[in-house]
Amino acid sequence: MTTTSAATGSAASGAAGPGAATAAPPPLSARRRWTVLAVCALSLFLVGLDTTIVNVGLPAIGRGLEVGTRDLEWIVDAYTVVLASLLISAGALADRFGRRRVFQCGLVVFGLASLACALAPTAGALIAARALQGVGASMLSPVALAIVVNAMPDPRERARAIGVWASVFGLSMAAGPVTGGALVAAFGWRSVFWVNVPVVVAAVLLSARFVPDSRAPRARRLDLPGQFLLTVAVAAAVAVLIEAPRIGWGSPGAVAGYAVAAAATAGFVLVEHGRAEPLMDLGLFRRPVFTTAALGAVAVFVMLTVSLLLTTFQLQHAREWTPLAAGLAALPMALGATVCAPLSGVLVSRAGPRPPLLLAAWFTAAGGALLLARTFLVDDAGPSGTGPSDGVLHGVADLPGLLLALLLLGIGFGFANAPITNTAVGGLPADRAGVAGAITSTARQLGSAVGIAIAGGLVAGASPADLTAAARPGWVVVTVCGLFLLLVARAARQR
Numbered sequence: 001m002t003t004t005s006a007a008t009g010s011a012a013s014g015a016a017g018p019g020a021a022t023a024a025p026p027p028l029s030a031r032r033r034w035t036v037l038a039v040c041a042l043s044l045f046l047v048g049l050d051t052t053i054v055n056v057g058l059p060a061i062g063r064g065l066e067v068g069t070r071d072l073e074w075i076v077d078a079y080t081v082v083l084a085s086l087l088i089s090a091g092a093l094a095d096r097f098g099r100r101r102v103f104q105c106g107l108v109v110f111g112l113a114s115l116a117c118a119l120a121p122t123a124g125a126l127i128a129a130r131a132l133q134g135v136g137a138s139m140l141s142p143v144a145l146a147i148v149v150n151a152m153p154d155p156r157e158r159a160r161a162i163g164v165w166a167s168v169f170g171l172s173m174a175a176g177p178v179t180g181g182a183l184v185a186a187f188g189w190r191s192v193f194w195v196n197v198p199v200v201v202a203a204v205l206l207s208a209r210f211v212p213d214s215r216a217p218r219a220r221r222l223d224l225p226g227q228f229l230l231t232v233a234v235a236a237a238v239a240v241l242i243e244a245p246r247i248g249w250g251s252p253g254a255v256a257g258y259a260v261a262a263a264a265t266a267g268f269v270l271v272e273h274g275r276a277e278p279l280m281d282l283g284l285f286r287r288p289v290f291t292t293a294a295l296g297a298v299a300v301f302v303m304l305t306v307s308l309l310l311t312t313f314q315l316q317h318a319r320e321w322t323p324l325a326a327g328l329a330a331l332p333m334a335l336g337a338t339v340c341a342p343l344s345g346v347l348v349s350r351a352g353p354r355p356p357l358l359l360a361a362w363f364t365a366a367g368g369a370l371l372l373a374r375t376f377l378v379d380d381a382g383p384s385g386t387g388p389s390d391g392v393l394h395g396v397a398d399l400p401g402l403l404l405a406l407l408l409l410g411i412g413f414g415f416a417n418a419p420i421t422n423t424a425v426g427g428l429p430a431d432r433a434g435v436a437g438a439i440t441s442t443a444r445q446l447g448s449a450v451g452i453a454i455a456g457g458l459v460a461g462a463s464p465a466d467l468t469a470a471a472r473p474g475w476v477v478v479t480v481c482g483l484f485l486l487l488v489a490r491a492a493r494q495r
Contacts, residue, residue, distance in 0.1 A: 027420045028151055032210065036151045037161050038207045040144035043107065045164065045172040046199060047137045047343075050096035051080065051448055052176030053183075053192050055308045056059055056327045059316045060189040067123040073456035075241045076128045077449045081238050084132030085231040088279055088438045092222055094143040100213040100360030103147060104204055106139025111200030142438060150214045164342075169417075171338045176310055177338055178334055181327015225271050226279035233264035234446060242454035245460060293424035296357075296488035297440045298447035300416045300482040305451030306478055307371070307409050308331075310471045311402075313459045318467040332403045336410025343447055345416040353419030357489035360419070364482030366414030370405040372475035373466050412482060423492040 020190040028036070031274040058072045065071075094102040113136055116129035145165065240257035247253045272278040284290045308330065315326040325384075345358040423442045455474055458494050 035210045041168045043140040043144050048172030052179040056177040056180040057184045057189040065123045069460035072124040074127050076452045078451040079134045080132045083137050084442050086138035090138045091142045097212050098215045099147050103143045106136045107204050107275045110136030114196035115195045118190045125344050175334045177330035178327045183323035183325040183358045196440040221277045223279035229264050229268035236261035238449045245457040294443045297418050297443040301444045301447030301482045302451040303478045303481040304456045305448045309455035310474045318464045332407035333410035336407050336415040340414025341410050344415045353422045353492040354489050355414045356419045360412045360416035361485035363408045366485040367405045367408030368479030375472045
């Protein structure tokens with residue numbers, strides 16, 4: 001649920017009135033309210049889908065544009081880095097200029113960027129278009145949630161709506177590989193971007209017809225210096241993770257990257273402490289519960305992206321599976337996430353965040369451990385060390401173990417998101433809960449970017465015969481991410 005609380009605070013305040021208007025607008029009918037949710041959930045589905053749909057198409061993109069793993073990592077991370085950097089500012093823009101206007105602007109930018117991705121002649125053009133997609137996506141998720149919360153003043157109805165919201169995002173993230181595999185197999189890799197265009201057109205028309213406009217009674221000031229420094233810090237950190245395995249962790253380029261990331265981070269902290277209305281409320285990090293929850297959000301999405309990317313590369317490169325077959329292999333993960341996300345919301349409302357966090361921790365750790373164990377049993381190299389093995393565990397013989405592991409990870413992912421958000425914002429006043437939700441949303445996207453960088457660094461340059469062994473540290477990371485959620489659960493108990 002990358003953005004479920006990104007704008008809750010501003011939306012809650014926006015529910016008090018539409019900004020400049022002196023009288024509250026008449027309440028929407030029940031049918032209209034749930035139509036608003038459907039339109040906004042459609043945009044959330046696009047954002048989540050584009051976070052993972054490209055993963056299964058990366059080998060085909062690499063062949064089509066004749067690029068290696070490093071460029072492929074940037075094709076994914078250009079989207080997530082920009083999205084992570086701009087989420088908080090997008091909420092401030094919507095509060096100031098109107099949520100529907102910013103939402104529609106985000107849709108248009110996202111649609112045009114998707115068109116540019118589909119037509120990109122080179123890897124550089126595709127990376128730039130993906131970054132533009134991230135700009136558009138940043139104006140969709142938090143703003144759409146603010147619209148939904150503003151349209152549903154009844155707390156119980158709003159809780160049900162946010163539960164649906166969480167389920168849609170979990171479905172979109174986990175369904176990305178399946179959808180991408182089917183599209184790549186049927187129409188080629190460019191179709192994973194073409195498919196966005198008609199959906200965006202429909203969303204623009206529906207939002208103009210059904211979505212009411214709203215804005216906060218008092219809009220926050222834009223923090224342009226803070227926004228710039230945050231973007232530089234995130235981009236520099238991810239760049240080092242992607243490029244350092246190639247150029248060397250101690251090379252001059254890597255050292256320069258460390259220096260830029262450290263300087264931008266220090267500058268960001270100084271700027272934020274000196275502003276009356278900072279982009280990010282750093283005081284929240286003085287609360288161990290919040291800090292642990294934010295790190296938990298990073299861990300969950302590191303787990304997800306590492307798992308998807310390593311599985312995709314191993315199945316398509318080492319096993320020579322088609323994109324469709326590799327995408328279908330992720331169906332258990334999609335199923336686990338879709339079923340368990342709403343169950344997690346119910347558990348949080350009845351028993352608090354700790355029980356679903358414990359379930360998320362153990363299921364995730366078990367899935368990672370099973371995938372790690374498989375690397376010692378499955379050999380992708382034949383007797384010559386260059387081709388597929390004829391061993392009993394090769395091909396489909398070890399498929400049940402893979403599917404079980406991905407199901408466990410999907411269950412863990414489904415149970416994790418709602419309690420992490422609840423832990424981050426629980427006990428905070430409304431004016432800080434929205435910012436806390438936005439920070440955890442940013443943390444999730446940062447986790448996606450870091451996960452791609454980690455997985456790409458592991459498989460870059462590895463031959464098909466060596467991919468199973470190369471992926472081994474990645475499965476250790478996935479297992480550790482699951483165990484870290486135990487700390488988040490402990491912090492939630494002490495809240």
